Amino acid sequence: MSGREDNGVSRMSPGSCEHNIPADDALAAGAGDMADGAASEAHPEEIHPGAAHTEGPCTGVLCTRCHVPLYQLEGVVRRHGERTVLDVPRLDITAGGITGVVGPNGGGKSTLLRLLALLDAPCRGELHFAGEAVGPLSAARTAELRRSVTLLLQEPYLLRRSVYENVAFGLSMRGVRDTADAVRGALELVALDPDVFLHRRWFELSGGEAQRVALAARLAFSPRVLLMDEPTASLDEDSAARIADAARAVAGRGTTVIVVSHDRDWLEPLADRILKVRRGLVEG
Numbered sequence: 036m037s038g039r040e041d042n043g044v045s046r047m048s049p050g051s052c053e054h055n056i057p058a059d060d061a062l063a064a065g066a067g068d069m070a071d072g073a074a075s076e077a078h079p080e081e082i083h084p085g086a087a088h089t090e091g092p093c094t095g096v097l098c099t100r101c102h103v104p105l106y107q108l109e110g111v112v113r114r115h116g117e118r119t120v121l122d123v124p125r126l127d128i129t130a131g132g133i134t135g136v137v138g139p140n141g142g143g144k145s146t147l148l149r150l151l152a153l154l155d156a157p158c159r160g161e162l163h164f165a166g167e168a169v170g171p172l173s174a175a176r177t178a179e180l181r182r183s184v185t186l187l188l189q190e191p192y193l194l195r196r197s198v199y200e201n202v203a204f205g206l207s208m209r210g211v212r213d214t215a216d217a218v219r220g221a222l223e224l225v226a227l228d229p230d231v232f233l234h235r236r237w238f239e240l241s242g243g244e245a246q247r248v249a250l251a252a253r254l255a256f257s258p259r260v261l262l263m264d265e266p267t268a269s270l271d272e273d274s275a276a277r278i279a280d281a282a283r284a285v286a287g288r289g290t291t292v293i294v295v296s297h298d299r300d301w302l303e304p305l306a307d308r309i310l311k312v313r314r315g316l317v318e319g
């Protein structure tokens with residue numbers, strides 16, 4: 036039994052440079068991003084300044100008419116105190132597909148993921164998300180963009196409630212009233228039978244089941260980007276395979292999936308592209 040409640044709320048890491056994203060509701064990963072507001076399946080045209088929309092507004096998650104990568108990092112540096120922990124001269128990540136991130140402990144993988152989750156901003160350089168420079172944005176705009184990005188951590192963050200309430204929570208926060216079908220669909224995506232699990236409480240779940248419920252809670256609102264940091268670290272092979280299946284399924288529907296893992300055997304068959312992060316440098 037490892038399901039537990041954690042509001043998942045933490046502020047920007049102390050000791051980091053001052054260039055954090057200006058949002059007073061800067062919820063860290065976990066339940067925080069579930070509470071962040073409405074996910075946007077479609078991205079409005081205004082977040083693609085300069086993109087070549089010649090046939091009307093861009094409407095798809097995976098927009099084939101936009102020539103703007105989903106993420107563009109240029110000269111991005113992230114520091115903790117005086118120490119540079121990430122230094123990315125240039126990195127583009129296109130929309131769609133599954134990107135794997137590997138590298139040794141302390142290499143900078145989670146630091147990169149937090150930037151991509153729009154939870155931290157570069158200390159130097161520019162991070163563009165869907166064509167929009169993230170650092171200089173208002174808190175409101177940042178919060179809006181962040182609603183389309185979700186981060187699943189190694190530790191499942193669950194509310195002290197039923198599986199149904201956990202998975203419905205993010206949807207309810209986004210103003211969705213009728214959550215029943217979406218909750219069932221999300222549980223099916225992570226291979227948990229809704230008839231069996233819907234009314235289980237958080238403490239009636241194994242660690243692997245809790246992690247899949249945490250993932251279902253994020254998939255329920257169809258995020259544009261799903262980031263996962265070591266999602267299978269404490270899971271057995273079967274649960275890890277179910278997480279991989281869910282990642283493939285949502286990537287097939289247009290969600291961009293970016294996943295950090297030390298388990299190369301699990302990650303390599305899953306990922307379309309692998310980034311290596313070592314000593315703060317990114318290759319691949």
Ligand SMILES: Nc1ncnc2c1ncn2[C@@H]1O[C@H](COP(=O)(O)OP(=O)(O)OP(=O)(O)O)[C@@H](O)[C@H]1O
Nearest residue numbers: 048049050115120139140141142143144145146147
């Ligand atoms: N809040 C912080 N304050 C100071 N240093 C930090 C902080 N967070 C991370 N670091 C440092 O930044 C570097 C990169 O850490 P990060 O967590 O990104 O590595 P990682 O590749 O995800 O490692 P692991 O595989 O162990 O999870 C490490 O040297 C770490 O000590």
